[in-house]
Amino acid sequence: MTELEREVLNNDIKEDTQKGKYLTFFIEKVVYAIEIKFVTEIIGIQPITEIPEVPSYVKGIINLRGKIIPVMDVRIRFKKEPIEYNDRTCIIVVEVNDISLGLIVDNVSEVLEIADENIVIPPDMNKGMENKYIKEIGKVDNCVNLILSCEKLINDNEVEALSQIV
């Protein structure tokens, strides 16, 4: 077997073990989930260096073992009232399209397995702001998990529009 084939197979296995698994976290008592494949690690809240002229939900940058990554407060991102950070506050480090980003969430709950048949597309409401970040809805034991689209969370036009003005 060539090196390449092996690698492809390894990736397949990795994908397989990660498929259908979601990390859930709380923001204001609502459960959100993101696909586990995006998650690099979970760290506690750290001193954040603020950066001028960025949207308010980008809290600043942190030093993650020598690597500088931006952190985003998901609360503010979802237009909710900011709260003081406490010892339950977590930063979920995600990597999407080669961009590392920390997501500040109220607290992290668990890793869930959600079968494909329990995942549905969110109803089209065209109202709530947060709707645009929600990709799918997962049902687990009568609970509803809002599965977030990491891509949309990160690649948003607002930041770009802002940098255009600057």
Add this chain to the structure above:
Amino acid sequence: MNGEYTNDSMLEMFIYETTELISQLENIALDSEESNALETQINEVFRIVHTIKGSAAMMDYNNISSLAHSLEDAFYYIRENHPQNVDYSSLTDVVLRSIDYIKNVVAMIQSGTSQPDAQTDSEAKEIVKEIKDFLSLLKGVPVVEEPKNEANNVESTNSGIDEDAQKEASGENEFMALLCFEDGCEMENIRAFNVLNNLENVVDVISTSPPKVPGNENTISEIKQNGFEIRFKTDLSFEDMKNHLSSTLFLKELYLEPVNAENEIQQANENQEEKAKENNSQTNTEKPEARTDSVAKAQTASPVAPVNVKQSMISVNLEKLDKLMDLVGELVISQEMVVQNSELEGLILNDFNKASRQLRKVTNEIQDAVMSIRMVPISGTFNKMHRIVRDMSKKLEKEVKLEIIGENTEVDKNVIEHLTDPLMHIIRNSMDHGIENVDDRLKAGKPSFGNVTLEAKDEGGDVCIIIRDDGKGLDRDKILNKAKEQGLVKENETLTDTDIYSLIFLPGFSTKKQVTEFSGRGVGMDVVNNNMEKIGGKALVDSTPGVGTSITLKIPLTLAIIEGMKVKVGKSIFVIPITSIKESFRVDESSIVLDDCNNSEMIMLRGECLPILRLHEFYNVKSETTKLKEGIIIVVENESKIKCLFADKVIGEQQVVVKALPKYIKNVKGICGCTVMGDGSVCLISDVSGLFKN
């Protein structure tokens, strides 16, 4: 032998060597075209072509080696016969074509298409034929020069009269050569085999010690210890052989001495005389004597002192250098972590301070040393442009002279990599759009040939590269109209000239209606902009209609470590590069000048009125210190403009390792990067030039 001996490091070495050599050859070829002479550099050319041939043959790239071989033939003829009728321009054409071919193949090898396919095969043959044609064209006329040659270069006459005779007449002189390779050059057996391979065409090898080098790993240590001994017969002179052998790569020492010279001479003379009579009706009585002479000369010179071919340069993988750089960065951070440790605060530590100063001095030196390793003169990149200018002026039928100033300016290796493409595109643009046709130029009262100047200079912490042409300049209105057409500019927007000229850097922007081979798709200038962004540089355009355009690339000298002053603003700490700080002081209430209509504050300093910029306002940071006399004023200078920055307090000086802001955050006005402090926290680095833009 390909499968047997090729391994990655050898291949890498081959690619590296060949690329280097080819660019050298390219420069020489272009030089020779310009000065219409090759005399001084012919030996250099020989060495290069020969090495390429040798290493290509070793790696079993027969196309390259046969191509190099025929090039060698051509240069051999020129060197030995000094023909007066060489058309250096067409010689350069041929050489450049070969260079392109080799480049191509090397690129293919590099990308993994290891064996050149049939197409390059035929291409190689074509070029070989071209070289042969060129050579026969040269040889067609040189009858006139033959007598002159005989008079002043007796040795070469032999080869000049009849090459076949020369080949047949091998074996006049028997030599013993002992080659010692440099320590640690590795693969001694293959190198030895390569030597043999190179000799194949010119000598008859009698014996070697150790025998049977290829494929025999055991011979490596033997060669390492005792060197590689070859006994061979040749008709070349002692000097020729010495030159030939000393071009071997990684050669440490070379001993060469004739064997049984006395007996051989006699024989050689006889042979030579017979051959001469047989092959050439034009008897040349001078020849045998000359031969004797040369051998005798060799004899008196022997045994020769070892020829020391010492190599003082090594090539290092860039990755290793990057790693070293990172480590030095970490070292600086750790040093600050120790020296500025908060646990030391308030203690009186005379010895500790002394020692830490010493440490700082040493780390400073390490840093400088690492930095200087990575610094390379920009000349290599600049010289590549000669080729582009030459090719384009031929194709566009414009006469263009390229002038290069300050090519010894040194820039970080990483930066240089991003310079070649932008320079190429800018020069193409200048030549295609900027420089006018010869007729138009003469009409405009300019000299018929256009001038393109490439200039590099140090300017503080930046390097400026200026590309200037004396063409027709940018057409302001045309650019503006086009931009409006494409919706890049709104109808009623007012723009300064600089703004308008900068539009040419936008992707897809081109005022050209027709797409030519060189320009028109609007890609080139976008490449410039992209590359500049990557290395934190800027591209500025200036143009005067009818007089010319100049594009200035401002790039940071290095991307790594700067001396900075930490200042506190509110809760945040900003680092201001020391190089731009002039002074700092506490302000006196009486020297503050308020301009109420503009709502701006100024300060009188030694009779000068300077504007104040409140950092907490600029960066939008909450700060308790808002009264000017409570904080501190830091006077900074950028491009001969001065501003007074107002901060809460100055914390101190520190070396910081510049890290880029995460891509996600994009550009922030007034911030050029961030750095990790000794305690692991992150600080922002002020971009002083950004503070001046409003």
